[in-house]
Amino acid sequence: MLRRAFLAACACAFVACACVLVACGGATSQNSGDTLRLVSGADPPGLNPLVFDNAVVTYLAPLIHGFLLTTDGTGRLVPDLATQVPTPANGGISPDGRTIIYHLRRGVKWQDGAPFDARDVLFSMSAVLNPANDVPDRSGFDRIRDARALGPYTVRVRLKQAFSPFVASFLTLGANDPYPILPAHLLAGKHDLNRDAYNAKPVGLGPYSLLSWQRGSRLEFVANPHYFRGAPGFARVDVAIVPDPNSAVALWKSGGLDAIVARTSTGRTTLDAIRSVAGTHTLLQPHNEFDFVVFNGAHPPLDDPRVRRALVLGIDRARIMRVLEGPLWVPGDSDRLPGQFAYDPGLKQPAYDPAAAARELDTAGWHVVDGVRRKNGHPLLLDAVATTESTATTRFNVLLQQDLTKLGIKVNLKSYAYNIVWAGAAEGGINQTGRFDLEYSGWQPNSVDDHSYLFRCADRPPNGDNLARICDPVIEAAAREELDSADPLRQAAGDRALTRRLVERSYLLFLGFNREGVAARDDLAGVVPAVTGLHLWNVWAWHRLRAAAPSGM
Numbered sequence: 404m405l406r407r408a409f410l411a412a413c414a415c416a417f418v419a420c421a422c423v424l425v426a427c428g429g430a431t432s433q434n435s436g437d438t439l440r441l442v443s444g445a446d447p448p449g450l451n452p453l454v455f456d457n458a459v460v461t462y463l464a465p466l467i468h469g470f471l472l473t474t475d476g477t478g479r480l481v482p483d484l485a486t487q488v489p490t491p492a493n494g495g496i497s498p499d500g501r502t503i504i505y506h507l508r509r510g511v512k513w514q515d516g517a518p519f520d521a522r523d524v525l526f527s528m529s530a531v532l533n534p535a536n537d538v539p540d541r542s543g544f545d546r547i548r549d550a551r552a553l554g555p556y557t558v559r560v561r562l563k564q565a566f567s568p569f570v571a572s573f574l575t576l577g578a579n580d581p582y583p584i585l586p587a588h589l590l591a592g593k594h595d596l597n598r599d600a601y602n603a604k605p606v607g608l609g610p611y612s613l614l615s616w617q618r619g620s621r622l623e624f625v626a627n628p629h630y631f632r633g634a635p636g637f638a639r640v641d642v643a644i645v646p647d648p649n650s651a652v653a654l655w656k657s658g659g660l661d662a663i664v665a666r667t668s669t670g671r672t673t674l675d676a677i678r679s680v681a682g683t684h685t686l687l688q689p690h691n692e693f694d695f696v697v698f699n700g701a702h703p704p705l706d707d708p709r710v711r712r713a714l715v716l717g718i719d720r721a722r723i724m725r726v727l728e729g730p731l732w733v734p735g736d737s738d739r740l741p742g743q744f745a746y747d748p749g750l751k752q753p754a755y756d757p758a759a760a761a762r763e764l765d766t767a768g769w770h771v772v773d774g775v776r777r778k779n780g781h782p783l784l785l786d787a788v789a790t791t792e793s794t795a796t797t798r799f800n801v802l803l804q805q806d807l808t809k810l811g812i813k814v815n816l817k818s819y820a821y822n823i824v825w826a827g828a829a830e831g832g833i834n835q836t837g838r839f840d841l842e843y844s845g846w847q848p849n850s851v852d853d854h855s856y857l858f859r860c861a862d863r864p865p866n867g868d869n870l871a872r873i874c875d876p877v878i879e880a881a882a883r884e885e886l887d888s889a890d891p892l893r894q895a896a897g898d899r900a901l902t903r904r905l906v907e908r909s910y911l912l913f914l915g916f917n918r919e920g921v922a923a924r925d926d927l928a929g930v931v932p933a934v935t936g937l938h939l940w941n942v943w944a945w946h947r948l949r950a951a952a953p954s955g956m
Contacts, residue, residue: 439637439661439945442651446619446644449602453530453582456539461581465939466624466640468583469608471505471524472575474940476931478691478743478850480570480577484508484519484584484608489570491889500565500889501548503573507556512629514612517588521552526587527574528560535595540580542856543572565889568853576940577850584608610635610943619644636929636946652676661927664938665731665920674731674920685922687730688932692847693738694724694914696803699840701872704783709767711909714841716753717760717810720914723802727795728917735915737902740934744852745898752906752913760810769811776811784813785840788833790821799843814841828865835864837872843914844870849935852894855882855901858910871911877904 447459450467465473473483480488486506489495495504511519530536531544546566553559562569572578585596586606593599604613610632611624622642626635645651655663655677665673678685696718704710724732739746753759769776769783776783787803789796797818804814819833826832833839848854856862859882860874881904884897905911921932929944 437638439640439942441640441642442645442654442660443622443642444646444648450605450613451585451596451599451602452580453527453585454537454597454602456580462937462939463622463642464581464583465576465609465937465942466611467605467607467609467613469511469519470574470576470581470583472570472577474575474577474850474933474935474937476688476933476940478577478934480575480850483576484511484524496570496889498889500567501562503560503562503570504553505558505560507558508631509556511608511631513586513588513608514606514627514629515586515589516629517586519584519608520555521558522555522587523584524558524574525550525552526591527582527585530585530590530596531582533595535597537595537597538580538582542579543569565887567886567888567891567894568851571851575850576937577935579849579851581849611640614639630943632943635943640942648673655922656680660924662921662923662930665922674729677920677922680922682925683922684925685920686932687918687920689733689740689934690847690917690919690936691740691743691849691934692845692936693735693916694843694845695738696912696914697839697842697844697870698909698911699837699842699870699872700910701837702840704767704769704778705785705840707767708908709763710769710783712753713760713763713767713810714807715760715909715912716756716763717812718803718806718912719755720912721755723799723806724914726802727799731918731920733916733918736906736913738846738848738854738913739902740916745895745902747899747902750899750903750906757806757809764810764812771811774811775813782813783811784815786815786817786838787841787843788824788839789816789818789843790824791818792821796843800841803841803843834870837864842870847936849937852898853886855885855898858882858901858905873905873910875904875908875910 443459445459447463448457449455450460450463452460452464470483471485472480472488475481482488484507486508487493487495489503489505491498505524507521513519528544528550531538531541543566546562546564546569548561548563550558550560574582574584589606590596590601596602603616610627610630612627614623614625616622621644624640626638651663652673654660663677665677698705698711698714700706721734736752737747737750764776768778787800789800800816804816807814824833828835846857856867858869858873858878860879861867862869863872863874864870878901881897881901885894888894919932919936921930921938923930926948927945928948929941929946931941932938933940
């Protein structure tokens with residue numbers, strides 16, 4: 404899913420991402436008026452988001468591909484190839500929530516000039532459902548009963564049962580895994596798309612088409628003459644592959660870049676560097692990725708809610724996050740930013756209180772003996788996992804260790820390669836096999852309101868990403884109310900009940916959110932930072948402001 408792939412592509416762990424995406428041009432560009440130059444921190448494995456669970460692929464997708472719905476800077480779903488977002492009010496969603504109608508734009512053409520219509524939408528759906536395709540997630544698609552075209556520009560989808568996140572999940576940029584609309588005239592009839600040549604030379608519905616790709620070096624795009632919104636603001640986009648973020652900062656400071664993004668942790672250093680450049684402005688956009696500490700509840704003593712509560716009380720999360728992220732940290736006590744779906748302003752985690760934490764441990768039978776908590780002669784020893792690619796997860800665990808040591812809890816710091824931490828159960832992955840007690844993590848849910856897949860019984864490893872191994876009947880009932888209801892009020896009530904239970908039982912420790920610092924040259928217009936972190940959502944509207952002609956000319 405997007406939240407995991409975003410960090411994998413940056414060669415770091417979840418919330419420690421220091422990848423830099425840079426729009427270049429300005430003083431060093433040979434065609435500064437017509438070319439937008441971007442820098443990616445990694446070379447994408449391909450350019451088809453259907454079969455590549457990868458951050459760079461997702462980030463670049465709005466350049467190339469079209470979706471039924473896209474998202475704006477606030478994360479709100481807005482029309483792309485569909486003319487409206489289906490809702491009960493506009494007749495796009497039936498009263499029982501099981502039938503969804505999509506009306507498509509007319510006169511749209513693929514980048515090769517072929518016409519776009521309902522057949523492309525139905526083919527894209529079938530490609531997701533094709534078991535031969537290595538699709539990272541089929542959530543929502545697996546609820547489809549049938550789908551058919553009601554003419555060339557209308558698609559009807561019927562579900563087996565109501566599923567509240569369906570519209571956000573179905574061929575949108577806001578999905579947990581954003582799958583684009585694919586060209587039926589080029590791909591229909593193929594057994595699978597996993598290694599198809601299309602992945603390296605896609606034909607899309609987006610504002611730019613791929614001109615050339617020098618692996619590990621550069622991708623070059625040109626404006627799509629058939630783009631349905633009209634000509635994009637730049638005639639060309641060049642994406643250089645530069646893994647070192649320090650090199651990007653140096654280019655920015657020398658005047659060679661148009662914009663730069665600072666993301667969390669090491670991004671704090673980037674933020675300090677980019678803010679001082681004259682002729683630029685910096686926006687701090689809250690990012691809806693929520694950070695948290697996973698408590699592996701399958702491991703004693705973390706199966707005891709008193710011990711988990713002691714950890715919540717004994718970890719000074721505000722101190723740790725201020726050290727790690729500084730002005731990029733956004734405090735929060737749940738998985739929702741203010742103003743988001745089901746945000747509960749009354750929900751508060753217990754404040755940092757080491758004395759109360761000590762009392763909880765005493766009550767649970769863990770008493771201090773020679774400076775270490777012991778029970779029946781055994782020390783209270785916890786393994787905290789970090790990834791070797793991420794300095795931030797390592798720093799977090801060191802700070803966490805300091806807090807818990809004061810309580811008499813011994814913490815072993817263990818580091819593994821990212822691919823080992825996130826490998827499947829059959830490959831011995833740390834998360835999937837449960838070989839940890841504590842883990843600093845984060846989740847980027849994009850614009851899908853449902854997060855219950857992180858906490859449901861059926862999604863415990865190896866079947867999903869419920870890494871805390873939670874199986875709670877109250878959470879199960881709340882998730883069902885959210886997912887199966889067509890009533891938004893009931894959906895929100897279920898979501899809030901689920902989150903309250905997480906906090907009441909101390910199943911995890913919410914750490915808050917972060918901001919992304921997006922700096923741009925004053926002559927670059929149209930850039931609207933996105934709460935989803937997908938800042939290219941409106942790249943077709945980016946353009947360079949022209950200097951005013953001297954008076955008298």
